Amino acid sequence: LLNCFEFALFILSILLLNRLINRPYLLTYLCPLKTQLCYLNAKTFPDGVYYLTTGNGMLYQTYCDMTTAGGGWTLVASVHENSVYGRCTVGDRWSSQQGNNADLPDGDGNWSNRNTFGTVESATSDDFKNPGYYDITAEDMSVWHIPNNLPLEFWNMEAAAVLRYHTGNRFLRLYGGNLFQLFKQYPVRYNVGSCGDRGPAIPIVYDHGDKESTRMLYGPSSRREFEPGFITFRAINYERAAMAICSGVKPTVGxxxxxxxxxxGGYFHPDQCGDFPSFDYDRLGREQGWSASREMTEAAVLLFYR
Known part of the structure; x- marks a missing residue:
């Protein structure tokens, strides 16, 4: 492998060549020096696909956002709803692929295990989780809501996003440095707590969108129950089902x-089970009653660390 300095010269030559022939490009950067290469090289390399190494020397591929709020964000996971009409069926890796079963309260358990799946290039068309999810020790998170099936080379176009935001208070320091450790403290499990219980709610800084646009992406009945401008972890509903992340909002009443x-986790009300449990309650994309907008329902949620 070339060292980083040699590879930087190679990258610059490729960029120059692409500019001269006016062609789009998508590069993979190979410089596996540190687990958090994205952060360490944020001012050196552009957005794109990189190879990183874990603390144990495992090589893996991911996307690095080197631009937003100073850059250095490492993609560790994406949550993609393959069919909002499916109820904990195949593809619901972030809830349960084993049906709606109270005897399996953790479902697939992927919020707090070391399973990995998917590929970085298909992160907007399928679920994705790489070793960085549990291996990186981070301080903050960034979240992108990107339309399903959008090719990777267009992810960094701000206008393509439904929402983009990040935290800035280093909250992950309090919870073990990543979501793997946070969800050990706040298990995503059916009947683990009472309705209304929730884990930490962290203020966010918007990179695309704002509080009002966040509010309008959810149904009018939902808007009465939350405050926008936060990312919330492990919220429990009336039926004692546990949701992992409330993206962009903090539940307040209801x-x-x-x-x-x-x-x-692995058990919900029969009409709610899945990775986006009940975004279609009053029909998909109608933005009526409890139904979320089509933009939010048909967007993958990309999770980054820094």
């Missing part, structure tokens, strides 16, 4: 988090 939170 206990119907299945309509605006994603992921979960």
């Amino acid at each position: 206990y119907n988090t299945e309509h605006y939170c994603i992921g979960g």
